[in-house]
Amino acid sequence: MTVTALFLGTDADWAKFSLALLSECTALPFDVALPRDTACTTADYIVMAGSRIIDDFTPYTRCKALLRLWAGVEDIVDNPTITFPICRMVGGGLDAGMVEWVTAHVLRHHVGMDVHLHGQDGVWRDTVTPPLAADRPITVLGLGALGAACGKALAGLGFPVTGWSRSPKNIEGIHCVQGDVTRALDGAQIVVTLLPRTAGTENILNTRTLGHLAKGAVVLNPGRGELINDDALLDALASGHISHATLDTFRQEPLPADHVFWGHPQITVTPHIASATRAEPAAKVIAENIARGEAGKPFLHQVDRTSGY
Ligand code: NAP
Numbered sequence: 128m129t130v131t132a133l134f135l136g137t138d139a140d141w142a143k144f145s146l147a148l149l150s151e152c153t154a155l156p157f158d159v160a161l162p163r164d165t166a167c168t169t170a171d172y173i174v175m176a177g178s179r180i181i182d183d184f185t186p187y188t189r190c191k192a193l194l195r196l197w198a199g200v201e202d203i204v205d206n207p208t209i210t211f212p213i214c215r216m217v218g219g220g221l222d223a224g225m226v227e228w229v230t231a232h233v234l235r236h237h238v239g240m241d242v243h244l245h246g247q248d249g250v251w252r253d254t255v256t257p258p259l260a261a262d263r264p265i266t267v268l269g270l271g272a273l274g275a276a277c278g279k280a281l282a283g284l285g286f287p288v289t290g291w292s293r294s295p296k297n298i299e300g301i302h303c304v305q306g307d308v309t310r311a312l313d314g315a316q317i318v319v320t321l322l323p324r325t326a327g328t329e330n331i332l333n334t335r336t337l338g339h340l341a342k343g344a345v346v347l348n349p350g351r352g353e354l355i356n357d358d359a360l361l362d363a364l365a366s367g368h369i370s371h372a373t374l375d376t377f378r379q380e381p382l383p384a385d386h387v388f389w390g391h392p393q394i395t396v397t398p399h400i401a402s403a404t405r406a407e408p409a410a411k412v413i414a415e416n417i418a419r420g421e422a423g424k425p426f427l428h429q430v431d432r433t434s435g436y
Contacts, residue, residue: 128160130421132413133167133187136176136196136369144196144382147410149317172417173245182207191420192429196404198273200346200352201324204435217428219412220405222276228401229319230284232373236317236345237263237286254255260285264341266315268331269350270296270303271436273402274321287299293327293434294424312339320350324435326426334359349401352377357388364393375401 134141134148141163161174173193179186185208189386192212193203200215224333235241239257246252267278270292272314282288282300289302292310296303304311310329312318318340332346333356340346346369348355363369363375373395374388377422380399388394416426430436 129160130155130172131160131167131170132172132174133163133170134161134163134174134176134179135165135166135180136163137178140176140178140196142272144174144406144410147406148413151410151414152417154192155414155421157415157421159414166294172420174413180201181189182206182208184210187211188242192416192426194416196365196409196413197284198402199323200430201351203286204430204432208376212426213430213432214426214428215430216404216409216412217272219409220407221402224402224405225273225321225349226276228375228397229347230280230334232347232395232414233265233281233286233317234284234318234369236255236373240408245416261287261315263287264289265317265319266291266311267301267319267321268308268311268354269321269323270298270301271321271323274319275301275368276321277316277321308336309339312336313345314339316341317345317347319347322350322354322356324353325435330356330359331409332356334362337363337369340369342368344368346372346374348372349375350379361387364391369393371399373396377397 148161165181170187171189171191173190176196179202190211192214195210196213198216198221200213203209223388239255242252265281265286266289267274268291270290274290275298278288278290278301289304289311291304291308295305304340331354336361360372371393375397376399380389382396388396419426
């Protein structure tokens with residue numbers, strides 16, 4: 128038996144993922160063909176990288192699931208022509224990469240690294256002793272695969288971590304709250320946004336909610352650009368209420384070269400690199416889901432189309 132999994136992605140996506148996908152699929156108890164031709168409307172699965180290549184999925188009548196190689200699904204979740212399950216990437220190196228990015232940027236601000244990185248001018252700057260982690264409250268917005276992993280890593284370093292989610296959670300080391308987001312933000316010195324973009328999360332950081340952070344707080348946004356009201360952030364930076372924002376995601380990507388965020392002295396721009404899907408572990412997740420589909424078992428990481436993530 129041959130199962131057909133249509134690969135949707137750019138040449139670069141194909142170069143990155145094809146070998147690992149084919150290699151993982153050889154371990155399955157059936158053959159898997161991985162064509163790239165969108166005319167292959169008899170595909171049993173669609174394996175999709177980030178780039179949207181087709182809008183109309185109506186012809187793919189045999190498809191059992193769309194298996195995304197990326198964590199986010201904002202661009203496809205509302206597509207009415209996708210009548211089969213959508214599964215997003217969880218694992219695939221995304222959690223480990225995000226923990227490393229978030230921890231690195233938290234520690235940069237926590238220990239005041241910039242003072243010494245930019246101060247190589249013969250001046251002995253030894254007067255400021257940063258607080259210990261235990262005295263630096265951090266809030267993580269979103270306690271899903273990535274938020275929970277980052278929150279646990281930060282708690283492991285000794286930071287008091289508050290996490291916010293829609294549903295109740297019980298995660299060791301994290302004070303988990305739901306409801307009004309200001310309950311999670313009150314007094315936080317660093318906030319990390321790891322929410323999907325939905326109607327309920329857009330502009331979640333705005334003038335009112337940013338006002339609940341401690342004076343001089345730092346914002347890290349590896350989630351989605353739309354989570355922050357950009358004007359509110361710029362105002363809060365200008366007033367000093369927020370001291371710095373490290374932004375990895377933006378309303379428009381790539382961030383236009385003339386955007387005010389570039390070169391802003393209180394903003395660090397990183398180009399949506401906080402965490403990338405790694406080919407080998409991601410291929411294992413895709414192969415597992417194809418095996419499940421063929422065995423009639425529930426898919427892993429199926430998106431809830433009504434909540435949008
Ligand atoms: P996830 O597992 O779906 O988790 C999302 C979390 O957000 C969940 O805890 C969810 O609450 C919470 N949430 C959603 N809507 C909410 C609302 N209205 N109020 C309160 N909490 C809400 O997603 P993930 O895998 O952790 O990924 C998080 C985000 O990271 C992605 O959506 C993507 O935007 C971003 N990301 C960025 C990069 C990068 O390189 N920059 C890479 C990968 C992912 P429940 O648990 O109660 O459902």
